[in-house]
Amino acid sequence: MRTHVADHPLIAHKLTALRDERTSSPEFRRLADELVTLLAYEATRHIRVEPITVRTPVALAEGVAIANPKPLVVPILRAGLGMLEGMMRLLPNAEVGFLGMVRDEHSLLASTYAERIPKDIAGRQVYMLDPMLATGGTLVTAIRMMLDRGATDVTAICLLAAPEGLQRVDDEFDGAANVTIVTAGLDERLNEHGYIVPGLGDAGDRLYGTV
Ligand code: URA
Numbered sequence: 630m631r632t633h634v635a636d637h638p639l640i641a642h643k644l645t646a647l648r649d650e651r652t653s654s655p656e657f658r659r660l661a662d663e664l665v666t667l668l669a670y671e672a673t674r675h676i677r678v679e680p681i682t683v684r685t686p687v688a689l690a691e692g693v694a695i696a697n698p699k700p701l702v703v704p705i706l707r708a709g710l711g712m713l714e715g716m717m718r719l720l721p722n723a724e725v726g727f728l729g730m731v732r733d734e735h736s737l738l739a740s741t742y743a744e745r746i747p748k749d750i751a752g753r754q755v756y757m758l759d760p761m762l763a764t765g766g767t768l769v770t771a772i773r774m775m776l777d778r779g780a781t782d783v784t785a786i787c788l789l790a791a792p793e794g795l796q797r798v799d800d801e802f803d804g805a806a807n808v809t810i811v812t813a814g815l816d817e818r819l820n821e822h823g824y825i826v827p828g829l830g831d832a833g834d835r836l837y838g839t840v
Contacts, residue, residue, distance in 0.1 A: 630799045631809040633671055634790075640667050644813045647788065648829045654838040658711055661760065661836065664788060664813055665715030672756060672784050672811040673719065676700060699724050701750055701780075704758040705771055706730070706743065708833040712758040712786065723756070728774070730767045737823045739767040741774075751779030760832040762790035762810065763823050765797030772798070772808055782807035788832070789814050791825045 646652055647660045678693035699722060704713045706729040717723065729743030755775045759768055768785055775783045785798075790812040802808040816825045829835065 630802050632790075632795055632799075633809065633811045634815045635668060635671060635811070635813050637667070640664060640813050643667075644788070648827065650830070652835075654835060657835045661711050661788065661832075662715040665712040665758070665786060666718050668786050668788075668811050668813060669716050669719045669756075672786050672809070675782075676720075677754060695720075695722065698753050700754045700756060701726055701747070702756045702758065703728055703746065703771070703775070705767060708760045708836055709758040711832070711836040712760060712788075716756065716758060716786070720756075728757075728771055730771065732764075732767060732823070734822075737764050737766060739770050741770070744774075746774070746778065749779055750775065751781075753780050755780045755783045757783060757785040759785060760788040761825055761828070762787040762794040762798070762812065763819055763825050764791075765794035765801075768794070768798055769801045772802065782809070784809040784811060787812040789816055789825055789828060791816055791819045791828075793819050 643660050643664050647657060677696040679696040681692055681694045682689050683692055700720060702716050702720060702723045703726045704710050706727060726746040728746060730739050730741050732739050757771055762768055772783050787810060795810060798810060816828055818826050820826050
């Protein structure tokens with residue numbers, strides 16, 4: 630597994646504003662959207678392209694286009710939905726699948742309640758959107774589903790990650806699979822409720838105004 634923690638002052642600035650408990654839901658959504666676009670730039674560093682030739686007003690130019698089969702973008706509901714627009718801004722022709730997962734507040738175990746993902750994604754590059762990599766349970770289940778369906782590589786974009794979650798994903802996919810985590814920040818730890826510390830609270834609640 631590869632981990633990339635963004636190291637850019639603009640990303641750090643927006644992440645700090647996102648964390649601030651005084652940030653309103655509309656502002657939180659806007660910042661999350663912008664952060665994802667910035668992270669997507671890094672996350673797509675190894676996106677497959679194929680050579681093409683275009684005619685400029687002056688001459689022929691050799692270039693590239695995103696290769697087929699198209700990448701698949703999968704937001705993990707609910708909070709991952711708040712990251713979709715920011716991702717699609719950079720990959721407007723990607724296919725979108727949906728995965729609904731919920732974490733039990735007591736056991737912290739993740740279960741799937743909705744799924745619209747093609748059964749066969751052989752040879753596809755998958756970009757998963759999940760704002761908070763906390764215990765890692767949700768992401769491990771989601772990444773396993775993509776690899777079982779034939780994805781060649783899976784990149785998860787997370788706004789924040791906890792060391793415990795990164796470790797769990799690394800233990801699960803150590804070496805064998807092509808799994809990458811791209812995050813705007815690596816925080817200190819999880820608390821006894823499975824929240825990232827210092828984190829930003831419940832990402833879904835903050836996105837959708839339920840606080
Ligand atoms: N999910 C969240 O929304 N926040 C956390 O800190 C952990 C999981």
